[in-house]
Amino acid sequence: MTSLKYLLPALLLTSSTAFADEALYKDLPGDLPGLYIGASSEMFPSAYDDFKVADGDWKWCHSESYQGNPWRVTVTNELKRLVEGLNDSGINATFEISDSNGDVGQQINQIRTFIDRKCTVITSIVSSSTALNDAIKAAYDAGIPFITAAGSVTSPYAINVDSNYYRWGYDMINAIAMTVGEDATIMMVEGLAGHPIVLQEKAGADAALAEHPGIKVARTVNGNWTANVTKSVLLQALATYPGKVDAVWTTGSESRTVAEAFKQAGRDAPLITGSMTGDALGYWKENQDTYRFEGHGVLPHMTAQTLFRAAVRVLQGQAPKLNTLMVPLPVISNADLDGLYESCMTPDSVSVFPVPASDPLPAAEMDGYFKNPAPVPGWDYAKSPKACN
Numbered sequence: 001m002t003s004l005k006y007l008l009p010a011l012l013l014t015s016s017t018a019f020a021d022e023a024l025y026k027d028l029p030g031d032l033p034g035l036y037i038g039a040s041s042e043m044f045p046s047a048y049d050d051f052k053v054a055d056g057d058w059k060w061c062h063s064e065s066y067q068g069n070p071w072r073v074t075v076t077n078e079l080k081r082l083v084e085g086l087n088d089s090g091i092n093a094t095f096e097i098s099d100s101n102g103d104v105g106q107q108i109n110q111i112r113t114f115i116d117r118k119c120t121v122i123t124s125i126v127s128s129s130t131a132l133n134d135a136i137k138a139a140y141d142a143g144i145p146f147i148t149a150a151g152s153v154t155s156p157y158a159i160n161v162d163s164n165y166y167r168w169g170y171d172m173i174n175a176i177a178m179t180v181g182e183d184a185t186i187m188m189v190e191g192l193a194g195h196p197i198v199l200q201e202k203a204g205a206d207a208a209l210a211e212h213p214g215i216k217v218a219r220t221v222n223g224n225w226t227a228n229v230t231k232s233v234l235l236q237a238l239a240t241y242p243g244k245v246d247a248v249w250t251t252g253s254e255s256r257t258v259a260e261a262f263k264q265a266g267r268d269a270p271l272i273t274g275s276m277t278g279d280a281l282g283y284w285k286e287n288q289d290t291y292r293f294e295g296h297g298v299l300p301h302m303t304a305q306t307l308f309r310a311a312v313r314v315l316q317g318q319a320p321k322l323n324t325l326m327v328p329l330p331v332i333s334n335a336d337l338d339g340l341y342e343s344c345m346t347p348d349s350v351s352v353f354p355v356p357a358s359d360p361l362p363a364a365e366m367d368g369y370f371k372n373p374a375p376v377p378g379w380d381y382a383k384s385p386k387a388c389n
Contacts, residue, residue, distance in 0.1 A: 003063065006202050007386060012031055016095065016099075016354075021043055022036075024043050024044070024045065024322045024338075025043070025322060028321070028369070029368040030368055031082075031365070032326070032365065032368050032369070033119050035164055035237055035326035035327075035328055036164065036326055037164075037167070038164065038166050038167045038170065038204070039164045039166055039167065039323050039324075039326065040166045040203055040204075040348075041160065041162060041200070041320055042152070042154045043323060043324045044156035044322070044323045045156075045321075045322060045323070046159065046319065046320040046321060046322055046323050047140060047156055047157050047323065048145060048159065048314050048319065048320060049319050049371070050133070050317075050319070051145065051314065051317060051319075052066070052081050052315070052316065052317030053120055053315040053316075053317075053383040053389045054120075056065055056389075057093070057094070057120075058083075058086065058091055058092065058093040058094070058120040058121070058310075058315070059082045059093075059094055059096065059117070059118065059119045059120045059214075060093055060094065060095050060096070060120060060121055060316040061096045061097075061098075061117070061119035061120075061121070061122050061123070062080075062095065062097045062098070062115065062122075062123045062124065063095065063097075063098050063100075063107060063111050063122055063123070063124040063126075064076060064097060064098065064099045064100070064109050064124070064125055065072065065099075065100050065101075065102060065104075065112055065124075065125055065126055065127035066099070066100075066101060066102050066125070066127070066192065067093075067099045067100070068100070068102075068224075068226055068251075069224075069225050069226045069227070070253075070335060070350050070351040070353075071225065071252075071253050071277075071300045071353070072125065072300075073351070074300035074301065074313040074351065074353060074357065075098060075125065075149070075300040075307075076272065076304075077149070077305040077306045078300065078301050078304035078305065078310055079095075079123065079307060080095045080097075080203065080386070081385075082304065082305065082308040083308065085096040085378050086099070086312075086377060086378060087144065087380055088362070089377035089378035090273055090286040090377070091377060095261040096114075097113070098110035098113070098117075099383075100127060102127060102192065102308075103127070104127045104128050104131045104132075107124075107126070107127050107132065108131065108132055109217075111124070111132065111135040111138075111139065111146075112138065113367075114139075115135075115139050115142050115144060116356045118142075118144075118282075119144055120137070120144070121144060121145050121146075121147065121171075121311050121314070121315055122144055122145070122146050122147070123147045123148070123149065123307055123311055123357060124147070124148050124149075125148070125149055125150045125151060125154055125387065126148055126196065127150055127195070127362045128195075128196070128337050129151065129152060129153050129154050129196035130154050130310070131271045132153060132155070133153060133155040135320060136153060136155040136158050136190065137155060137279070138158050139157070140157035144161065144310065145158070145315065145348055146158045146242060146359060147159045147160075147161060147171050147268060147307060147310060147311040147312045147314065148160045148161065148162070148307075149161045149162065149251040149304075149306070149307035150162070150197060150217075150303055151195060151196040151280065152196055152324055154194070154301045156323060157218055157324065158323065158325040159309050159310060159311075159324075160319055160323060160329065161306050161325050161327065162325070162326060163298070163308045163326060163327050163328070164329075165197045165200040165204065165251075166200045166201070166203055166204035166207075167201065167204060168201060168204065168251070168296060168298075169188060169201035169202060169204030169205040169208070169249075169251065170204035170205065170207055170208045170312075170328060171204075171208075172205070172208075172210030172249055172273035172294065172295060172296075173204075173205050173209055173212065173215070173249060173276075173352060174208055174250070174263040175273060175294035175295070175333075176215065176247040176271060176273065176294070176316055177208075177215060178214045179247075179252055179271055179294055180246045180247050180271050181246070181374065182212055182214040182215065183214045183215070183216075184214075184215050184216070184247050185215075185216045185218050185243060185244060185245055185246050185247075185284045186215060186216070186217055186218065186221070186247045186248065186249055186270075187217070187219045187220070187234070187241075187245055187247075187248050188205070188217055188220040188249045188250070189220075189221055189222075189223045189230055189233070189248060189249070189250035189251075189254070189258065190220065190221070190222050190223065190251065190279075191222070191223065191224060191225040191251060191252055192203060192222070192224050192225060193197075193224075193337050194224050194381060198251070201251045202335075205249060207314040212248075216239050218237075218243065218245060219237040219240070219241055220237075220239050221234065222250060223250065224301075224377070225252040225254070226254065227253075227254050227255075227256075227257045227350060229259075229386070230250070230252065230254040230257045230258065230261070231254075231257045231260065231264075233263065233267060234248075234257075234258060234260070234261040234262075235261050238261065238262070238265040238267060239265070240267065243266075244268065244302060245262075246268050246270055246271065247271040247272070248262075248271070248272050248273070249273050249275070250271050250273060250274045251273075251274060251275070251298075252271065252274055252275065253275045253276075253280075253298070253333060253353075254274065255272040255273075255274045255275075255276070255277070255278065255279040255293060255295070255317070256279045256282075256283040256347060257271075257389070258272050258274075259272060259280075259283055259287070259291055260271075260347075269287075269290040269291065271292045271294060272291075272292065272293045272294075272295075273293070273294055273295045274293075274296050275295060275296060275297060275298035275299070276293065276296075276332045276337075276340065276343075276354055277345070277349075277350075277352070277353055277354070278294060278350075278352025278353055278387060279344040279345070279346070279347055279348065279349045279350045279352065279353075279355060280293070281337060281340055281342075281345045281349075281354065282338050282341075282346035282347045282348070282349050283347040285341055285345070286342070286347065292334055293332070293333065293334050293337065294333050294334065295332055295333075296329040296330060296331055296332055297329060297330040297354065297357070297360075297365055298329055298334050299354065299355070299357065300372075301322055301384060301385065302327070302355055302360055303351065304307045305381075305384070306327045306360075306361055308316055308376075309326055309366060309376045310366075310369075310388065312376045312379075313366075313374075313376060315371055316374065317372060318370040318371070318372045318373055318374060319372050320369055320370055321369055321370065321371060322369075325343070325366075325369045326369050327361050329360075330363065331355055331379075334358075335342045340354045342354075342386075342387050342388045344387070344388035345387070345388070352387055352388070354387050355384055355387050358381075359381040362381075363376070363379070365376065
């Protein structure tokens, strides 16, 4: 992987966004404090300093807010695999899932059902950063840790396992400015409207756009992190904007779909940002003269793995030091694509996601987030599923 990192200037730290309280992360060991610079997630001291689950079977309950794209399905499948793998380590664990399909009220009801069913832990990809807070507090009061991934909540009674999406949104505008130029015309494709990650990504992008006033935003659309929706809204946007588009800022896993939409519309191929996927790598292999990418790896296996490892550590009484644990996003640019490509990857490989050769958050680094660090039962990154299995 390239080591390219875009630096946040001092101006970014004076924007109107409420940034994380430095006092909560400045004493973390090693490189961990750097993951919080510019983060807009609300942070608190951990509510699980003295928590440890009683001995017995584990009922692992996963509250999903949307299963309508391959990324989310892959997260669920990998989390299920890891939880069921605990049985080989002497912990009798079962896995249950609910899916609210974007309905916030339904997700709240499903969480309360999990509480009534006396789940040992509730993990979740949430539909709102604030709306679930009463249900999260109810889980805490019932002695059930609530652990989120891919989008933080503002409740002090949750542990968020997340990445700095503000920084990601900011970095991708910077990448466009550095690669295409300060006078680029771009389109922006956001994910699910109102989702916590979408709000953070857009805030970061807006901060970067303020520093690059020559970049023009031609259109902003919501692709819902779903391929057919992304293609449809982009084709509509291109039909109403005849001018040249130099780049597309998108924060999902649909860069191949973006490229296909421009090709279908008979438009020049733009630089595309986002998260790398197997189908995009397959498209790149067949279109190396036109496909251009600058982004990161917001990868589903990594998301499930860090969520699982953090939740197990909480259940074992390892005592997280704060409520939001940041996971670094691997930087991926055009020069990295050849090393990530595997033979099974084609433009149709929408359920295939690259797996980094090394753990983005090795155990020794994750230890720094906990007061009583210890190995996670059965965890071995080398046993992660391969992209082409």
